[in-house]
Amino acid sequence: MGRRHPFVLRLNQLSEFSDADLQSLDDLIELETTVKRRCDLVVDGYEYRKLCFVEDGYAARYKLLRNGKRQVITTVLPGDVVGLPGSFFQKAHYSVVAITELRLQACSITDFVDLCYRRPQFALALSWLAVQEAVSYGEHIVDIGRRTPIERVAHFLMELHTRLSLVGRARGLTFELPFSQELMADALGLSVPHVNRMLARLRADGLISVIDHHVRFHDIERLRLLAHFQTPDVTRIPPAQASARTR
Amino acid sequence: MGRRHPFVLRLNQLSEFSDADLQSLDDLIELETTVKRRCDLVVDGYEYRKLCFVEDGYAARYKLLRNGKRQVITTVLPGDVVGLPGSFFQKAHYSVVAITELRLQACSITDFVDLCYRRPQFALALSWLAVQEAVSYGEHIVDIGRRTPIERVAHFLMELHTRLSLVGRARGLTFELPFSQELMADALGLSVPHVNRMLARLRADGLISVIDHHVRFHDIERLRLLAHFQTPDVTRIPPAQASARTR
């Protein structure tokens, strides 16, 4: 994992990490691998004790209900961690499936925790990442609970664009969208035909265009208004001893 | 905060905390206070840099949309932390309002982070708590996105019961429910009349009874089936050096 690795980019947005820090993280990596599309990385109900740092590709975290319906909890993008939250429970609560081919580095959760004891900034980074995850889920709750279908779709697209931009995977107002409308429907709590209609409407209104699984925003301000989109603004982790003398 | 404090109970479910550990946590507390019902503790859009450990009372984390609708993200119970996630951003993304009178202990987030550098088990505990928060939000997404109204209400009640039990605030199959139907409607993405109907149905079907804001489960197995409820099973944090010699 070089300085260019999207997960390292995210770490550096949170705090200072020295080369030694990153080296000790690198030492934990037991496995570097690619996963084919449609493959499940994590399966609901099974034990999972790893953290996988996604270098490239898209995935989705989801839950299958008894009635056959599926709810996509969140999308997994480069720089995200598979196994967060799965590895913090006896059994994973959600499955994670690769949407495109996925490249990732894996380490055991216990090794990572051990690193956290030795270098607390990793534990704090883990907290911050988990909090980001929680807030992202929170936005998703607002989406599904109280936004209209058109707003949901717009919000979904804007969130993807923002998250991809943070790890350098968006080209200006354009980004790759390899998700099927079925997956988006399962993410947004809508039916496939309705997602289709809403996407068509966004196109007809001149807000977006979609070419070859690539989305381009044409009027990001109107989109932001429509979606009620609020750009996330994480604080950096306060450095050690920052408040030592105030106590 | 004695050993009996619901937040300390949650800490101890996660890891070993010595008296010295807990004392150093206690030393951070700047304020012990009560908040009256209907008062906002955190306000969406404003900076918030504290952690408040709830000793007693109920609150709700919510977001107000431009169209006047409200989405309740999650309920806040004894043992929960106000300021998680709000204090991890420049500006809080959600508001938190007291539903009943609330008793809590507050410390500054920077002081807590400083403690995390000195005693990494607090940083790890923070991670675990944030992950629990995320998974709870995830369940809420499934609730709103893919469950029927009756299932949502049932799931909501079961989750409350489980969380209260974990901090000793449920009496067997009975627990206090001080939330108005309006709040539940805003949590579950339903209208008030429909929440009312669904509660009436649960009562008519002999699954629950409600007396004086106290819910009692009569057939928890049928409820669990109806709600697709899965009891959360957090793992404890691996102790330090657990994996040292394997690397």
Added chain:
DNA sequence: CGAAATTTTGATCACGTTCAACTTCAGTGG
């Protein structure tokens, strides 16, 4: 005790689901 908040009930109707048919496209093997 009076005012306000909350719960309950009912009627109507719009929205989004469901189901079905059809199109387009990519991949595969004859």
Added chain:
DNA sequence: CCACTGAAGTTGAACGTGATCAAAATTTCG
């Protein structure tokens, strides 16, 4: 090279659920 297959996208029609609005009943609280 083209027929075949399956997945994904698109469109339309009918239905049913849950929202909306309104109003009464009940409870809570100042």
